[in-house]
Amino acid sequence: xxxxxxxxxxxxxxxxxxxxxxxxxxxxxxxxxxxxxxxxxxxxxxxxxxxxxxxxxxxxxxxxxxxxxxxxxxxxxxxxxxxxxxxxxxxxxxxxxxxxxxxxxxxxxxxxxxxxxxxxxxxxxxxxxxxxxxxxxxxxxxxxxxxxxxxxxxxxxxxxxxxxxxxxxxxxxxxxxxxxxxxxxxxxxxxxxxxxxxxxxxxxxxxxxxxxxxxxxxxxxxxxxxxxxxxxxxxxxxxxxxxxxxxxxxxxxxxxxxxxxxxxxxxxxxxxxxxxxxxxxxxxxxxxxxxxxxx
Amino acid sequence: xxxxxxxxxxxxxxxxxxxxxxxxxxxxxxxxxxxxxxxxxxxxxxxxxxxxxxxxxxxxxxxxxxxxxxxxxxxxxxxxxxxxxxxxxxxxxxxxxxxxxxxxxxxxxxxxxxxxxxxxxxxxxxxxxxxxxxxxxxxxxxxxxxxxxxxxxxxxxxxxxxxxxxxxxxxxxxxxxxxxxxxxxxxxxxxxxxxxxxxxxxxxxxxxxxxxxxxxxxxxxxxxxxxxxxxxxxxxxxxxxxxxxxxxxxxxxxxxxxxxxxxxxxxxxxxxxxxxxxxxxxxxxxxxxxxxxxx
Numbered sequence: 107x108x109x110x111x112x113x114x115x116x117x118x119x120x121x122x123x124x125x126x127x128x129x130x131x132x133x134x135x136x137x138x139x140x141x142x143x144x145x146x147x148x149x150x151x152x153x154x155x156x157x158x159x160x161x162x163x164x165x166x167x168x169x170x171x172x173x174x175x176x177x178x179x180x181x182x183x184x185x186x187x188x189x190x191x192x193x194x195x196x197x198x199x200x201x202x203x204x205x206x207x208x209x210x211x212x213x214x215x216x217x218x219x220x221x222x223x224x225x226x227x228x229x230x231x232x233x234x235x236x237x238x239x240x241x242x243x244x245x246x247x248x249x250x251x252x253x254x255x256x257x258x259x260x261x262x263x264x265x266x267x268x269x270x271x272x273x274x275x276x277x278x279x280x281x282x283x284x285x286x287x288x289x290x291x292x293x294x295x296x297x298x299x300x301x302x303x304x305x306x307x308x309x310x311x312x313x314x315x316x317x318x319x320x321x322x323x324x325x326x327x328x329x330x331x332x333x334x335x336x337x338x339x340x341x342x343x344x345x346x347x348x349x350x351x352x353x354x355x356x357x358x359x360x361x362x363x364x365x366x367x368x369x370x371x372x373x374x375x376x377x378x379x380x381x382x383x384x385x386x387x388x389x390x391x392x393x394x395x396x397x398x399x400x401x
Numbered sequence: 402x403x404x405x406x407x408x409x410x411x412x413x414x415x416x417x418x419x420x421x422x423x424x425x426x427x428x429x430x431x432x433x434x435x436x437x438x439x440x441x442x443x444x445x446x447x448x449x450x451x452x453x454x455x456x457x458x459x460x461x462x463x464x465x466x467x468x469x470x471x472x473x474x475x476x477x478x479x480x481x482x483x484x485x486x487x488x489x490x491x492x493x494x495x496x497x498x499x500x501x502x503x504x505x506x507x508x509x510x511x512x513x514x515x516x517x518x519x520x521x522x523x524x525x526x527x528x529x530x531x532x533x534x535x536x537x538x539x540x541x542x543x544x545x546x547x548x549x550x551x552x553x554x555x556x557x558x559x560x561x562x563x564x565x566x567x568x569x570x571x572x573x574x575x576x577x578x579x580x581x582x583x584x585x586x587x588x589x590x591x592x593x594x595x596x597x598x599x600x601x602x603x604x605x606x607x608x609x610x611x612x613x614x615x616x617x618x619x620x621x622x623x624x625x626x627x628x629x630x631x632x633x634x635x636x637x638x639x640x641x642x643x644x645x646x647x648x649x650x651x652x653x654x655x656x657x658x659x660x661x662x663x664x665x666x667x668x669x670x671x672x673x674x675x676x677x678x679x680x681x682x683x684x685x686x687x688x689x690x691x692x693x694x695x696x
Contacts, residue, residue, distance in 0.1 A: 211533070232527030235575070236567050238506070262594040270578055272531050280530070280575070283565055283588050290599065292587040293578050299557040304585065 108366035110333075112376040115255045116248075119380045119401060120164060123387055126399050127165040130390060137390040138167035139197040139223065140189045144182065145175035145205040154201055160379050166386055169195065175205045182208060183216050190218040196390040197223035199382070220392065223385035226273070234277055237284050240392065241385050246278040248377025249312060249333055251401075252368065253287075258310065258331055261288040266308035268354065269315035270295040274335060278312060301325075313354035321355040323363050332360060332367035335374050403661035405628075407668050410550045411543075411675040414696060415459060418678050421694050422460040425685060432685040433462035434492040434518065435484045439477065440470035440500040449496055455674050461681055464490065470500045477503060478511050485513040491685040492518035494677070515687065518680035521568070529572055532579050535687065536680050541573040543672025544607060544628055545582075546696075547663065553605065553626050556583040561603035563649065564610035565590040569630060573607060596620075608649035616650040618658050627655060627662035630669050 127137050139161055143154045154170060161168035171185065182200075189195045198221045204210045214222075219229040225241040233239050242250075253260060265282050269275040270293055283291040294304050295315070305311050305325040313321050314335035326332065336354030353370030360367060368374050388398050422432050434456055438449045449465060456463035466480065477495075484490045493516045499505045509517075514524040520536040528534050537545075548555060560577050564570040565588055578586040589599050590610070600606050600620040608616050609630035621627065631649030648665030655662060663669050683693050 228527030228531055228533070229524045230527065231530050232523030232525065235526050235530045235571060236523055238523070262592045264594075276530060276575070279588075280571070283590070288590070288592040290587065290589055290593040292585065293574075294585055295578070295583070297557045297583040298585040299559075 107361040107364050110252055110256060110331075110366050110368045110373060112368070112373050115251055116376050116380040119251065120160070120383065122401060123380070123383050123399075124164045126387055130387075130394075131165065135390055135394050136167060136194070137165070137387055138169060138195055139199060139386045140169045140171070140192075140195045141199045141201065142171050142173065142182070142185060143201045144173045144177050144208065147203070147205075150201045150203075157199070157379060157382065160383060161386075164383055166383060177208070179208055179212070182213055186213065186216045190216075190221065193393075195221065196393055197221050197386040199224055221389055223382060223389055225277070225385070231272075231277070235280055239281075240398075241388070242281065242381070243273055243277050244378045244381040244385065245274050245314075245335060245374070246281060247381040247384070248374055249278060249335065250281065250287075251377060251381070252333060252374070253310075256366070258366075260310065261286075263289050263309040264292070264307050265289040265310045265312065266292045266294060266305050268294050268301075268305070268311070268313045268321070269335075271314065274314045278314070315354050317354055318352050319354070319356040319359075321360070323356070323359050326360050326363040328363055329365045330363070332364045333374065334368050334370050336370060337375065402656040402659050405547055405551060405626075405661050405663045405668060407663070407671040410546055411671050414546065414675045415455070415678065417696060418675070418682055418694075419459045421682055425682075425689075426460065430685055430689050431462060431489070432460070432682055433464060433490055434494060434681045435464045435466070435487075435490045436494045436496065437466050437468065437477070437480060438496045439468045439472050439503065442498070442500070445496045445498075452494070452674060452677065455678060456681075459678055461678060472503070474503055474507070477508055481508060481511045485511075485516065488688075490516065491688055492516050492681040494519055516684055518677060518684055520572070520680070526567075526572070530575055534576075535693075536683070537576065537676070538568055538572045539673045539676040539680065540569050540609075540630060540669070541576055542676040542679070543669055544573060544630065545576065546672060546676070547628060547669070548582075548605075551661070553661075555605065556581075558584050558604040559587070559602050560584040560605045560607065561587045561589060561600050563589050563596075563600070563606070563608045563616070564630075566609065569609045573609070610649050612649055613647050614649070614651040614654075616655070618651070618654050621655050621658040623658055624660045625658070627659045628669065629663050629665050631665060632670065 158168045189198045198217045214226045219227045222230050225243040230241050267275050267279050279291045279293040282289045302325045306327050310331045312333040318338040318340050334353035334355040339349050342350045453463045484493045493512045509521045514522045517525050520538040525536050562570050562574050574586045574588040577584045597620045601622050605626045607628040613633035613635050629648035629650040634644050637645045652664050
């Protein structure tokens with residue numbers, strides 16, 4: 107089974123983006139991402155720090171605003187509005203989840219669709235659904251890069267996606283059944299009957315259902331390509347930390363059946379931030395009347 | 402095989418809507434649909450006349466503007482804008498297809514999402530994709546009424562949809578895989594390999610691919626429910642007109658295998674206009690701070 111590692115793809119993607127940011131800068135176009143972090147969630151703090159660091163590496167300006175958990179909805183909306191109107195800001199990212207009782211849907215819908223680099227705004231999601239996407243949500247976009255890099259054919263192929271989340275499974279299923287991917291897509295979820303049988307039909311199986319190592323050998327059609335989007339922390343007394351991160355796929359278990367698979371960690375994980383940066387670069391290009399950057 | 406006729410459902414739907422329009426009127430709320438027809442396309446003229454007549458039957462005001470084929474994009478956009486701003490207009494429908502060289506996407510996106518009763522605007526399509534639909538496109542919405550009326554279970558069931566159009570197959574596939582329908586949905590299209598085999602897995606098969614009687618007996622799992630959204634005119638020398646209308650399904654041919662099916666004509670066809678009227682009534686309710694009308 108071929109190991110599809112993220113490091114074979116995304117460092118090059120980031121290098122191309124850094125070159126493009128430099129070219130834009132020579133044309134007098136700066137690229138800046140504003141990030142809003144509300145509260146003290148440890149995972150969110152790590153994600154935001156990582157985005158800030160990657161911006162720095164690529165020459166993208168980052169403006170990180172850390173707000174207390176007691177921030178009101180009105181204060182948060184006012185800040186978003188201020189960034190919407192600021193021509194120096196190209197992308198706006200509100201780190202989710204927001205602490206209660208903040209209304210996440212309302213905040214995400216308040217971000218200007220032109221600066222919505224996560225592609226969470228209904229207008230951008232609707233453009234994607236209609237086949238007119240300007241931005242693509244970062245994690246599905248990362249999976250498309252794996253398929254492209256390894257020249258894995260999708261047209262007319264059977265793709266099964268596990269998990270119907272709005273940030274991954276739903277847009278992934280829509281994209282892959284559109285041109286130019288043209289796959290026959292089945293979207294499975296918690297209510298699906300005969301899950302293993304559905305999955306065994308897949309030429310490409312994409313798991314994002316949040317269940318540690320749910321996908322075992324008997325889910326896999328011989329020769330299938332398996333993409334694992336799951337990130338689950340499980341207890342492991344043999345591990346120094348007492349726990350370790352695993353995907354939704356039993357990577358070792360499927361090795362004798364699948365032709366290729368992404369490991370966890372080391373697979374899809376690092377793609378998300380690279381594709382976020384791609385969206386930020388595009389937001390700056392669009393704001394200056396340029397077309398999308400070709401990776 | 403049970404015959405699922407549209408007339409068993411939609412006259413009652415329209416009767417309920419007429420009662421609701423009367424109730425709204427008593428509360429001082431009028432309901433009005435504006436229809437814009439550009440050019441002389443005979444089919445479009447028939448559709449518009451039918452919408453106008455149904456509005457009349459339900460007590461919904463209709464304002465039909467017929468414009469010459471030479472209308473410019475700017476003139477059309479100005480009229481849409483005028484209707485967007487007119488509080489007396491609740492729904493706006495631009496009859497498609499528009500004559501060349503008018504830009505259909507731009508016109509449809511110019512309609513206020515609050516008055517977009519066809520649910521063609523990316524914002525409304527995005528809300529639908531995110532599971533937050535305010536409006537549902539009329540034909541998929543009609544199909545949901547068949548499933549509801551006949552209490553056909555969908556949760557965990559396998560549904561195969563033939564055809565990935567933005568006005569039917571795409572939103573239908575999204576809706577049926579969401580709560581409360583919770584089906585496992587496969588979206589097939591022109592590039593799908595082994596089409597009959599895919600379809601034979603379906604507990605519910607929904608055809609909207611625009612190919613006369615493509616779906617034959619060997620596409621059907623014994624006991625499946627078949628919904629035929631196709632409307633195709635084929636030559637028939639035995640018919641007085643020299644042609645007749647058929648669906649995408651060979652209705653007679655599948656009768657020994659399927660448990661139930663919608664005929665063409667007589668099935669889904671009349672649902673679309675009823676659901677359009679439902680959306681117009683809701684647009685008026687939303688504009689007055691009311692919730693969606695429960696059918």
